[in-house]
Amino acid sequence: MWPKSRIAGVPAFDTTDAAQLLQGMRLARAALKRGELVVIPTDTVYGIAAEAFAAPAVQRLLDAKGRDRTAPPPVLVPGLPTLDALAEVVPDEVRALVGEFWPGGLTVILRARSTLDWDLGETRGTVALRMPRHPIALELLAETGPLAVSSANKTGQPAATTAAEAEAQLGDAIEVYLEAGPSAEWYAPEHQRSGSTIVDATALEHPDGKLTIVRHGVIPDEEIIRVVGAERCG
Template sequence: MQTDFLDSNQLDQASKYLKNGEVVAFPTETVYGLGADATNEKAVKKIFQAKGRPSDNPLIIHISSVEQLEQYVQSVPDIAKTVISHFWPGPCTLILNKKGPIATSVTGGLDTIAVRMPDHPIALKLIEKSGVPLAAPSANTSGKPSPTDASHVKKDLDGKIRAILDGGRTGIGLESTVLDLTDPHKPTILRPGGVTFEELEDILGTVFESNPTLKDSSAPKSPGMKYKHYSPVKPVWILPTQLDLAKAIVNQLESDGETIGLLTSDDWLDELKTDQRKCYSLGKKDTPQQAAARLFYSLRKLDDEKVSMIMVEPYKKKGIGAAYMNRLEKAATRIL
């Protein structure tokens, strides 16, 4: 298959492909999505085929208006309306009870559906022009770091999908928060993301968090819960939180013949960088938003460098740091 490379002036062509049951990668504010008509079973199955994604791993549908939501869920409880009023459009996915003509593969056979409205002008216009909700996981080979640039999509999926719609680098750099509202009295975060636990707690009061394991045999309600994700080819080690200990470990591994790629804050790079090491910055230590935005992009960059392993600085699991650490721990070969 030949993959077309489109820009923001070619939304009509991209929407035509989607209407015809093809798969198109497109930008959102989080990461690039791999979109297909969520009401077309054959189209949705092309997503799983292109990515090599497990069939019981559900997809998020993307809509362009709040009114569109009512077509695909049984009801919109008051708690959902509160979240929507604060965080839509934006990086917050809601799990609600489904209705309507959604393809079975989208929900993994469950009675629930994951829905969000992205905060990106290209994504919103594409959904509107297509006239259907778009099922869209991240536009990468399953298990690899999510794509934050069209070039990442090309590397993974060129020749496997109909088109890539280039909208430049994404902003947030990590996927959306997934919030389960099927029990309105127990709002539960299934996956941390661009909307933080603290932000949800501020408007909802008590918020719960799910802690699934890779050994869980039940069908996941949300992407990012069950399977190993976000991993480069090169092994990824998470450094200890103490800089002196991290420095000693890096020095020892280098003495043992390893070629080190480093991904740390500017504060740590000042202490760890050498001419022999490939170094990428996560930004300032006190700006975890920068670290989140740069994580997947930099993991892919380091994976292309001539290094034998990648060593990454941990951040505190507060605010967006919780989502950063969730992705990093899933990507890691070893946590020191």
């Protein structure tokens, strides 16, 4: 069992223990509402979570990682309805992809709705969306709504596969740590430090546009091509 506090003043909770789970989730929700950062388990690697619609919280996330605004964080969502709420257009190929791979390790870049009142950084009008497969992440998202989430590590350092690894890099920049065991338990060991596969689907709005695989991750390229079709992949 992970101790409740590894750094003085920074709560850390083992979510495999029922009592710690209840307290940790309560404190995590409260911290996010205040604009603080929380480390959460996802189905790929651990992530730093922030309230997506609170610009100071998103900036705090970028600062914790040592990133500037040119590297905006993805947004995790609790379900398919949120995809339509946040994206201006959802092409049929994207609906096929998320039907196949959500919840799971697929991040899709789409044009964000112009009416959204948020500031994720220099997104150029796009948003990267993913529905994770991890039950702790999904439970938190169901209660908070969309969260800006980036891998729980300093830029240039290995992605954290446990909350303890995240804590070693991020320390008291995080308000609450939620531990749920090594991420290799959720995906095969060969994917232990792999993030999600990222695809840019913005060009699919156009008849001759093609989807681009931006980052190779836990979902193989051939699986993306199988669903979308080779003629729609660039």
